[in-house]
Each structure stands twice: as C-alpha cells, then as structure tokens.
Amino acid sequence: MMTVNQVSQLTGVSARTLHYYDTIGLLLPKEITLSGYRLYDDTSLERLQQILLFRELEFSLKEIKQILDSPDYDKGKALNQQIKLLYLKREHLDELISLALEIKEKGVGTMSFKAFNTEEFDKYAEEAKASWGHLDSYKEFEEKTKQYTPEDWSDKGQMMMQNFVGFGKLLEESPESEAAQNQVKLLQETITEHFYECTKEILAGLGQLYTSDQQFRENIDKTGGEGTAVFAGKAIAYYCSK
Numbered sequence: 001m002m003t004v005n006q007v008s009q010l011t012g013v014s015a016r017t018l019h020y021y022d023t024i025g026l027l028l029p030k031e032i033t034l035s036g037y038r039l040y041d042d043t044s045l046e047r048l049q050q051i052l053l054f055r056e057l058e059f060s061l062k063e064i065k066q067i068l069d070s071p072d073y074d075k076g077k078a079l080n081q082q083i084k085l086l087y088l089k090r091e092h093l094d095e096l097i098s099l100a101l102e103i104k105e106k107g108v109g110t111m112s113f114k115a116f117n118t119e120e121f122d123k124y125a126e127e128a129k130a131s132w133g134h135l136d137s138y139k140e141f142e143e144k145t146k147q148y149t150p151e152d153w154s155d156k157g158q159m160m161m162q163n164f165v166g167f168g169k170l171l172e173e174s175p176e177s178e179a180a181q182n183q184v185k186l187l188q189e190t191i192t193e194h195f196y197e198c199t200k201e202i203l204a205g206l207g208q209l210y211t212s213d214q215q216f217r218e219n220i221d222k223t224g225g226e227g228t229a230v231f232a233g234k235a236i237a238y239y240c241s242k
Helices: 004-011 015-023 042-056 061-068 075-106 119-130 137-145 150-168 178-194 200-212 214-224 228-241
Strands: 038-040
Touching: 004 015, 004 038, 004 042, 004 150, 015 038, 015 137, 015 150, 038 042, 042 061, 042 075, 150 178, 150 214, 150 228, 178 200, 178 228, 200 214, 200 228, 214 228
Parallel strands: none
Antiparallel strands: none
16 A cells, blocks of 8 residues: 555656545545545556556546546556557657758748648547546646645545544434535535535535445545445535535
C-alpha cells in the first residue's frame, strides 16, 4: 500500500490532483485510515496508469471516468485504442517537425498547412469515446487547494468523514427526514467550502458513487456504521430531487 505522497513521487502526479481524482470518484484509494490518509494498492496504480494514458490523448476527466466505469469496459480493447491514437499523434508530431524544418530551410514563405490537420486523430478519438457509450470544477479545486499541506489534507479528509459519522447517527431516521436532509446540506457545504462548488448534479453523482462503489461503501460504513453509505445515498438522492 502506498500513501498519496508516495504515489505522487512514483508517478509525477501531484498530490492535489490525486485528491481531486478521489473527490470526483475517478481514482479511489483502496483504504482511508482513521487519520484520514489515503492508501493505494496495485489496482489503484493500474487504474491511474490508464487515466494518464487517456489524459495524454487529451480525453477530459469526465470522458475518462465514463469509459473506465462503463460496465462494458475492456482493458485490452482500450489499450489497442490508446496505441492506435498514440501512433496517430506521433505521425502528427512528425509532420509538424518536418514542416518546421522545411520552414527553417526554405523560409517562412512555405505555405503548407497539411501538417496541422488532425481530422484522422479527432475522428478516431470520437469513435473510441462513442464505443464506451471538462470538468470545470477542477480549476476551482486546484485554486482552493494549492496551498494545502499534507496536514491540511489529513484534516480535510477527517472533516469529510465526520459528515458520514453524522449520517451514521441518523440510521434510525428516514433518509427524507429533516435531520438527514440537513446532514446532506452540511456535506454539500463542506465540499463547496474546501474543494469546489458542489452543485446538486455533482452531489447526486457522488451519492450514487457512495452506494455503487465497493471501496467508497466500505470506507463510509467503516466510519459511520453498517448501512451508512446506502442511507447517505438515499438521503442525497431525495435532497437532489427537490
């Protein structure tokens, strides 16, 4: 198991980006300790590798999440698509280099624009995205968290988990009760204040994630008690439907 900082040092992905990938459900840690530290296993690193390949090909985070979370996702098929796209990208770069060298040799009067044509790459990329049937919040997240220290991240992690302690205390209530709805509002406000604006659309997606993803469900239930994740998911769904 590796910590956020260890994964960051290994991959070159900033700790802030790893935290963001967690908050949007793109890359979940295998475990979150009681102190709020995220721990990643080999499966997490394999998913991160896939994410980074798609990012190199300029897929948006939203598109990558849709692909990786697709019930029909096939790693072999995705890798073949990535290889094809990387070859197309390399061909494009080679053409640009050749054009630049030609301009250098013959002068800026060289009027050739074929090298700028990315139609083939774009067409195949769209086909790849479609076969799996730009999160603006990232910039806000990056701005709000750019000064966070490891201790800050630990504090924020514990703060988030305290929301689920709150949900756990309400398991005897209805998810539609005033207390449960106030807890959802508190969760939304926590995310908005410390990470990015948590709209009802984003919150609804997180609520589904809390119940459908095994790692999220286990971590939440570990914090708030058995059944907390499902309860929170139902409370969030009701809150977002109003």
